[in-house]
Amino acid sequence: MEVEFINPFIIGALEIFEKVASIELKKTDVKMLKGTRPSNEIGIAFGVFGYIIGQVVYSFKTHTAERVVSSMMPNSSVEKQKEYFESALGALANMITGRATILLAGKEQVIRITPPLIIMQSTTDTFQYINSPTISIIFTSRFGSLEINIALRQTK
Amino acid sequence: MATILLADDLAFIKMIQKEVLDKAGFTVIGDAVDGVDAVEKYKRLKPDVVLMDITMPKMDGLNSIKVIKQLDPNARIIVCSALGQQQLIIEAIRLGARDFVVKPFEPDRLIKAIQKALK
Numbered sequence: 001m002e003v004e005f006i007n008p009f010i011i012g013a014l015e016i017f018e019k020v021a022s023i024e025l026k027k028t029d030v031k032m033l034k035g036t037r038p039s040n041e042i043g044i045a046f047g048v049f050g051y052i053i054g055q056v057v058y059s060f061k062t063h064t065a066e067r068v069v070s071s072m073m074p075n076s077s078v079e080k081q082k083e084y085f086e087s088a089l090g091a092l093a094n095m096i097t098g099r100a101t102i103l104l105a106g107k108e109q110v111i112r113i114t115p116p117l118i119i120m121q122s123t124t125d126t127f128q129y130i131n132s133p134t135i136s137i138i139f140t141s142r143f144g145s146l147e148i149n150i151a152l153r154q155t156k
Numbered sequence: 157m158a159t160i161l162l163a164d165d166l167a168f169i170k171m172i173q174k175e176v177l178d179k180a181g182f183t184v185i186g187d188a189v190d191g192v193d194a195v196e197k198y199k200r201l202k203p204d205v206v207l208m209d210i211t212m213p214k215m216d217g218l219n220s221i222k223v224i225k226q227l228d229p230n231a232r233i234i235v236c237s238a239l240g241q242q243q244l245i246i247e248a249i250r251l252g253a254r255d256f257v258v259k260p261f262e263p264d265r266l267i268k269a270i271q272k273a274l275k
């Protein structure tokens with residue numbers, strides 16, 4: 001796990017939250033974990049492949065995720081926010097990951113990702129989290145915290 | 157008015173795209189959830205323009221462009237993806253995409269790309 005893989009995700013998270021949800025994030029902690037299993041109940045997981053491989057898992061507490069989604073679609077009814085809940089979270093995390101891949105790939109390399117997998121009970125065994133060194137970045141916002149667990153390595 | 161097919165695995169993205177396109181006077185005639193679905197709907201609906209995501213299940217957007225272009229070399233396809241990496245933009249254009257709009261997109265940028273493709 002290389003430290004230089006981390007900054008693109010921090011930049012991506014700050015930029016995308018501001019742009020699509022008008023939420024200001026603050027990075028409050030960075031720590032090492034033994035795997036990507038998140039500490040919050042709602043997880044959004046991506047597989048990463050190509051020049052860099054591994055996994056990235058975003059997670060929120062349920063009430064935070066609900067407020068983030070409502071902030072992404074402020075003019076929509078509560079019913080509509082519920083209807084789009086999972087795909088809005090998927091889109092948000094997809095855009096952060098996409099932004100990070102642009103910064104990581106540079107001019108020559110290609111990094112691909114899987115579609116987002118939304119895990120509603122991410123703290124239980126519903127998904128194959130990677131058990132390898134993971135860097136966990138914690139952000140806070142007015143709606144609560146966001147955790148991004150990143151386990152990536154370069155393929156050559 | 158020009159007809160548009162939206163191909164993206166995430167309903168939220170298509171909802172935002174549709175809002176922007178409706179406001180600009182375009183007609184969204186269908187939406188697809190993956191690259192295979194995009195090919196099927198292209199054949200059936202014959203849209204003037206396709207907005208194509210890259211990361212999708214079953215078949216990704218780049219392969220879907222390849223298949224659609226074989227069926228109809230004149231197909232107008234615009235990629236709308238978060239993966240705005242230089243090599244992927246080059247690949248999309250090489251496959252025949254008219255433009256590449258990076259998500260999150262500015263409504264204006266998307267509309268201009270469609271107007272240009274329709275010229």
Ligand SMILES: [Mg+2]
Pocket residue numbers: 115164165166209210211212
């Ligand atoms: Mg996608």
